[in-house]
Amino acid sequence: MILAGKNNHNRKPIILKAGHAIMAMNVQRFIEDAIEEIRRDVKGRAIIGLSGGVDSSVCAMLAHRAIGDRLVPVYVDSGLMRQFESDRIEQLFKDIGLVRVNAHDRFLDALKGVTDPEEKRMVVGETFIRVFEEEARKIGGDCLMQGTIYPDRIESEGGIKAHHNVGGLPSCMEFQTIVEPLRDLYKDEVREVARALNLPQEISERMPYPGPGLAVRIVGEVTSEKLDVVRKANAIVEEEVEKFNPWQAFAALLGKATGVKGDIRVYGWVVAVRSVSSRDAMTADAMELPWETLRRISSRITGEISTVARVVYDLTPKPPGTIEFE
Numbered sequence: 001m002i003l004a005g006k007n008n009h010n011r012k013p014i015i016l017k018a019g020h021a022i023m024a025m026n027v028q029r030f031i032e033d034a035i036e037e038i039r040r041d042v043k044g045r046a047i048i049g050l051s052g053g054v055d056s057s058v059c060a061m062l063a064h065r066a067i068g069d070r071l072v073p074v075y076v077d078s079g080l081m082r083q084f085e086s087d088r089i090e091q092l093f094k095d096i097g098l099v100r101v102n103a104h105d106r107f108l109d110a111l112k113g114v115t116d117p118e119e120k121r122m123v124v125g126e127t128f129i130r131v132f133e134e135e136a137r138k139i140g141g142d143c144l145m146q147g148t149i150y151p152d153r154i155e156s157e158g159g160i161k162a163h164h165n166v167g168g169l170p171s172c173m174e175f176q177t178i179v180e181p182l183r184d185l186y187k188d189e190v191r192e193v194a195r196a197l198n199l200p201q202e203i204s205e206r207m208p209y210p211g212p213g214l215a216v217r218i219v220g221e222v223t224s225e226k227l228d229v230v231r232k233a234n235a236i237v238e239e240e241v242e243k244f245n246p247w248q249a250f251a252a253l254l255g256k257a258t259g260v261k262g263d264i265r266v267y268g269w270v271v272a273v274r275s276v277s278s279r280d281a282m283t284a285d286a287m288e289l290p291w292e293t294l295r296r297i298s299s300r301i302t303g304e305i306s307t308v309a310r311v312v313y314d315l316t317p318k319p320p321g322t323i324e325f326e
């Protein structure tokens with residue numbers, strides 16, 4: 001089957017090989033080939049959007065080896081990231097010259113009034129690109145590198161979700177070249193490359209985190225109040241579920257419902273807890289967490305975040321659900 005690419009930049013059509021199984025990859029060979037390809041494709045200076053996830057981190061390390069300081073890694077602090085994440089990423093990648101751009105207000109303004117999930121992805125994707133373009137202009141580069149992997153392309157180009165680093169790219173961009181050296185890899189192959197590159201475990205084994213971040217973990221409009229709530233709840237879920245080694249575990253904000261706190265009736269936030277096992281994110285199962293863990297998560301979230309009235313656990317597999325709520 002051939003899926004034609006929807007984007008207008010140079011992208012080969014995706015060929016779904018029958019049973020494209022996790023390939024038995026020669027990691028060292030992949031690294032050498034990727035470095036050679038980057039040297040061939042990047043002529044001048046390049047920007048990479050480094051989010052701290054395993055994909056963009058591997059891509060940045062390969063590119064750094066390939067073109068040294070012709071690469072400028074840019075971390076856009078969108079305000080949609082998890083608790084303490086931005087400072088940690090800045091610390092981890094300062095040695096390869098990471099540039100951190102604070103863009104909290106810009107993302108919040110752009111997302112004002114946006115409730116449709118795909119529109120959110122487009123808005124976030126476009127805002128990221130505009131920030132990258134500004135940084136590229138500063139350094140005189142016209143090449144954007146991205147850590148896009150195979151399932152991102154399948155889901156975006158197959159019309160499931162416009163992953164913001166693929167289908168969510170604006171149709172008009174200043175970048176002349178887009179280089180995506182990981183485009184044919186599955187997540188567990190990227191992790192193998194990360195280990196071979198000696199990236200710290202907190203990166204190589206990091207849970208996947210969506211590019212649009214907490215924006216797709218808030219059902220409906222994104223506001224700074226909702227971001228604060230979902231960020232705190234997410235930190236509690238990650239902390240409590242980490243030991244069960246989930247593919248992903250997180251909190252999402254669904255809306256409001258009635259509850260009682262002390263003797264007072266409250267109308268507070270409903271937080272959904274999601275913890276899934278998966279092999280490649282194309283399908284997923286809700287994890288059977290111990291009841292005791294679920295109860296602790298519920299009492300910590302309602303106890304530590306005063307505006308939350310209710311906590312629910314999502315039992316839906318993918319399909320028919322998706323991993324993220326939006």
Ligand code: XMP
Nearest residue numbers: 161162163164208210211212281322323324
């Ligand atoms: P879904 O929700 O489609 O997610 O089942 C599959 C995997 O992709 C991640 N995800 C995204 N990653 N940009 C990304 O970079 C996105 O817009 C996006 N949406 C979902 C999700 O966290 C899961 O790992």
